[in-house]
Amino acid sequence: MPNLKTKVPFKGTPEQESKLLGIIESHKGKRGATMPVLQQAQDIYGYLPEEVQITVAEGLGLSLSEVYGVVSFYSQFTVNPKGEHVVSVCMGTACYVKGAASILERVERKIGCEAGSITADGRFSVDATRCIGACGLAPVITVGSDVYGRLVPDEVDGILGKYTDK
Amino acid sequence: METIKLTINGKEVEAPKGSTILEAARLTGINIPTLCYLKRINAIGACRICVVEVKGARTNVAACAYPAAEGMVVETNTASLIKARRNTLELILSNHRMDCLTCLRNRSCELQKLAADFGIQHIRYDTDKTEPEIEDSSLHLVRDNSKCILCRRCVAVCKYNQAVAVIGPNDRGYQTHISCAFDRNLDESPCVSCGQCTAVCPTAALNEKDDTEKVWKALGDPAKHVVVGVAPSIRVTIGECFGEPVGTNAEGRMVAALNRLGFDRVFDINHTADLTVMEEGVEFIKRLETNDRLPLITSCSPAWIRFAEMYYTDFIPNMSSCKSPQQMFGAVIKTFYAKERGIDPKDIVTVSIMPCTAKKFEIHRENEQAVDGLPDIDIAITTRELSRMISRAGIMFGELDGEQFDDIASTAGLIFGTTGGVMEAALRTVAEIVDKKPLENVEFTEVRGVAGIKEAVYKIGGRDVRVACASGLTNVKRLLDSIRAGEKQYDFIEVMACPGGCINGGGQPVQPSSVRNNIDLREERAKAIYNMDSGAELRKSHENPLIKRMYDEYFGEPGGEKAHHALHTTYKRQTKYKLD
Ligand code: SF4
Ligand code: SF4
Ligand code: SF4
Ligand code: FES
Numbered sequence A: 001m002p003n004l005k006t007k008v009p010f011k012g013t014p015e016q017e018s019k020l021l022g023i024i025e026s027h028k029g030k031r032g033a034t035m036p037v038l039q040q041a042q043d044i045y046g047y048l049p050e051e052v053q054i055t056v057a058e059g060l061g062l063s064l065s066e067v068y069g070v071v072s073f074y075s076q077f078t079v080n081p082k083g084e085h086v087v088s089v090c091m092g093t094a095c096y097v098k099g100a101a102s103i104l105e106r107v108e109r110k111i112g113c114e115a116g117s118i119t120a121d122g123r124f125s126v127d128a129t130r131c132i133g134a135c136g137l138a139p140v141i142t143v144g145s146d147v148y149g150r151l152v153p154d155e156v157d158g159i160l161g162k163y164t165d166k
Numbered sequence B: 001m002e003t004i005k006l007t008i009n010g011k012e013v014e015a016p017k018g019s020t021i022l023e024a025a026r027l028t029g030i031n032i033p034t035l036c037y038l039k040r041i042n043a044i045g046a047c048r049i050c051v052v053e054v055k056g057a058r059t060n061v062a063a064c065a066y067p068a069a070e071g072m073v074v075e076t077n078t079a080s081l082i083k084a085r086r087n088t089l090e091l092i093l094s095n096h097r098m099d100c101l102t103c104l105r106n107r108s109c110e111l112q113k114l115a116a117d118f119g120i121q122h123i124r125y126d127t128d129k130t131e132p133e134i135e136d137s138s139l140h141l142v143r144d145n146s147k148c149i150l151c152r153r154c155v156a157v158c159k160y161n162q163a164v165a166v167i168g169p170n171d172r173g174y175q176t177h178i179s180c181a182f183d184r185n186l187d188e189s190p191c192v193s194c195g196q197c198t199a200v201c202p203t204a205a206l207n208e209k210d211d212t213e214k215v216w217k218a219l220g221d222p223a224k225h226v227v228v229g230v231a232p233s234i235r236v237t238i239g240e241c242f243g244e245p246v247g248t249n250a251e252g253r254m255v256a257a258l259n260r261l262g263f264d265r266v267f268d269i270n271h272t273a274d275l276t277v278m279e280e281g282v283e284f285i286k287r288l289e290t291n292d293r294l295p296l297i298t299s300c301s302p303a304w305i306r307f308a309e310m311y312y313t314d315f316i317p318n319m320s321s322c323k324s325p326q327q328m329f330g331a332v333i334k335t336f337y338a339k340e341r342g343i344d345p346k347d348i349v350t351v352s353i354m355p356c357t358a359k360k361f362e363i364h365r366e367n368e369q370a371v372d373g374l375p376d377i378d379i380a381i382t383t384r385e386l387s388r389m390i391s392r393a394g395i396m397f398g399e400l401d402g403e404q405f406d407d408i409a410s411t412a413g414l415i416f417g418t419t420g421g422v423m424e425a426a427l428r429t430v431a432e433i434v435d436k437k438p439l440e441n442v443e444f445t446e447v448r449g450v451a452g453i454k455e456a457v458y459k460i461g462g463r464d465v466r467v468a469c470a471s472g473l474t475n476v477k478r479l480l481d482s483i484r485a486g487e488k489q490y491d492f493i494e495v496m497a498c499p500g501g502c503i504n505g506g507g508q509p510v511q512p513s514s515v516r517n518n519i520d521l522r523e524e525r526a527k528a529i530y531n532m533d534s535g536a537e538l539r540k541s542h543e544n545p546l547i548k549r550m551y552d553e554y555f556g557e558p559g560g561e562k563a564h565h566a567l568h569t570t571y572k573r574q575t576k577y578k579l580d
Helices: A015-025 A034-045 A052-062 A064-073 A091-097 A100-111 A153-164 B021-026 B079-094 B110-117 B153-161 B198-202 B213-218 B232-236 B239-243 B251-261 B271-290 B303-308 B312-320 B325-341 B358-362 B382-391 B409-415 B421-435 B473-484 B519-536 B547-557 B561-567
Strands: A087-090 A124-129 A141-143 A146-147 B003-006 B013-018 B050-056 B074-077 B141-144 B168-170 B177-179 B204-209 B225-230 B265-268 B347-353 B379-382 B455-459 B462-469 B492-496
Touching: A015 A034, A015 A052, A034 A124, A034 B379, A052 A064, A087 A100, A100 A124, A100 A153, A141 A153, A141 B347, A153 B050, A153 B455, B003 B021, B013 B021, B021 B050, B021 B074, B021 B382, B021 B547, B079 B110, B110 B232, B153 B168, B153 B198, B153 B473, B177 B271, B198 B204, B204 B271, B213 B379, B213 B382, B225 B251, B232 B239, B232 B251, B232 B409, B239 B382, B251 B265, B251 B382, B265 B271, B265 B492, B271 B325, B271 B409, B271 B421, B271 B547, B271 B561, B303 B312, B303 B358, B303 B473, B325 B347, B325 B547, B347 B382, B347 B547, B358 B379, B379 B382, B409 B421, B409 B519, B421 B455, B421 B462, B421 B492, B462 B473, B547 B561
Parallel strands: A087 A124, B003 B074, B225 B265, B225 B347, B347 B379, B462 B492
Antiparallel strands: A087 A141, A141 A146, B003 B013, B050 B074, B141 B204, B168 B177, B455 B462
């Protein structure tokens, strides 16, 4: 899934930064430092924006491109924060067969951002996920902890409307 | 040399220990095809076009990476290997936008050659590469990933040779593509514009930005006086574009070709390299006398300037304030020459022929305008672009009779084209000025050769002068780090951003891996330069009568006020990251 560059401004705190610098310091010069540092950086910030990746790169003596190469390779990393409402569209095989692609398209259109990204106001983020294990309900989307199954594309606007109007 | 014996295609061969199968096969007259492998640059065994059979091995092995061993039995051309290679090629081509006829690399493309060699006439797979994927944000190069075969030579050269690693593989699987961090454009990355990536790409995925249209336009405008200057190294590389052996000196024919193209004057930038020696020599002597900001570091290489301005800002005070020979050439033409010829500098177009893509960026730098409002150089084109102009004009390069430049230059200026040359040229002049007597031997051989870092100590003016030359930014980084760490001290350092110097610049003729894996381009090209130097009469910049006249009639003293205004520049810290 493409990790689209976030539109939400970076709001890191000095506490977060000093924690990250501490982690970098303790891994510096060691082999294979990049993965653990990035994992812990993501734990601190919830995602890996460019600002954080620059700190990691400068700290470990890597180029930003090398760091980004790792981040974009592994699906466990994300360069987008989560929105207030996280909309996940299951793209597992069962959902896919039952038309998840057109559900996703409707979700993206309604919310106004692509899968893997967040709206500029930070209220919604959209993910296209692997199988969430609710194959009996295919196709499925979740909004936060709410689950909606056996969807047809026309229902999408109505469901999301409940959250947009809140 | 220790050797091993092995059998390749039934023929016994003795190869140096440590050879790969690829190298051993070459000794039997077999060229195993390669795509990703490039000697001294990339050995990742990724493309599998070079597969061979080794008796006893479970699977086919990659000849580019697999070491040849005593008693090994190798087959390189069985029917099943050829089938495997064809299949690999078809898969690569299925993800390739094939428009060879309108492609800049038509006839110089390694992929195209392989497809022809293997007789591939149709592809069994559907391709979805139908649209160009152009990224042309920077001044010096254009990327088109619809032509990229993911060999990663560019990534390797950018990281291992140039130490900046601004491009790399992003995403994974089918989505993998080469780009900058966050898929930003190259002009938002800390790329130093060296163009090394364009010189190693086997296909048309990376090319210099083509500025030849601007040159044709200037040549066609009767109101313009179009002057061309040629960098030192071009004469020993341009022949390669016309199929001549690496290391051919084509100076006279190159000048003739430029005359045929219709330039009003054809000048040798070696003479402004001489001028650089004068200015930088005086600067060095002054700094040495007062122990001021040593080591002095040369500033002819614009990719190095960019590297210093972004990565090694603490060395900015050490850099010579001299403009590069290219920029001094433009400055001289628009001041001294314009005055002498009575031409308004506004009506002059200065074109430079350069080994280097960073020169396209350098002409836009701040403080590179000897005449206010006019760039010193209007258009900078590479060796490759010039060769295309020559071909387009129907000029039979191989059949031309040699002609002479419209100016005079020493071969001290000529050796600027190779690593160690700027240092040697400067030492020839500095030593004679300081010691006030002619040198017994003008050759400073310690600073010659392709080694990434070279050091020497010379007695000048009764003191030891410690010099070093570094080429390839990875070597430059090593050298500067050792100075930062207090491990090394020098008085004078020559830096060239490209490994081996300008003769191996990013704008030089592209040679396929079949050539690059077997000869060192840097050595062959440098040899041609030193041969010209050793046979020449005028080998010292300060003896060049044209330079003397320039100072007498226009610039005054080397390092003086008028010279300083026209021939020197400034540097400043640049940000590496462009966050918006
Ligand atoms: S890059 Fe090579 S194979 Fe591809 S279109 Fe150009 S010439 Fe043809
Ligand atoms: S021009 Fe040089 S620095 Fe820029 S991407 Fe190419 S190799 Fe790297
Ligand atoms: S751009 Fe050229 S050198 Fe780089 S990976 Fe693609 S084909 Fe190879
Ligand atoms: S794997 Fe040997 S050339 Fe690519």
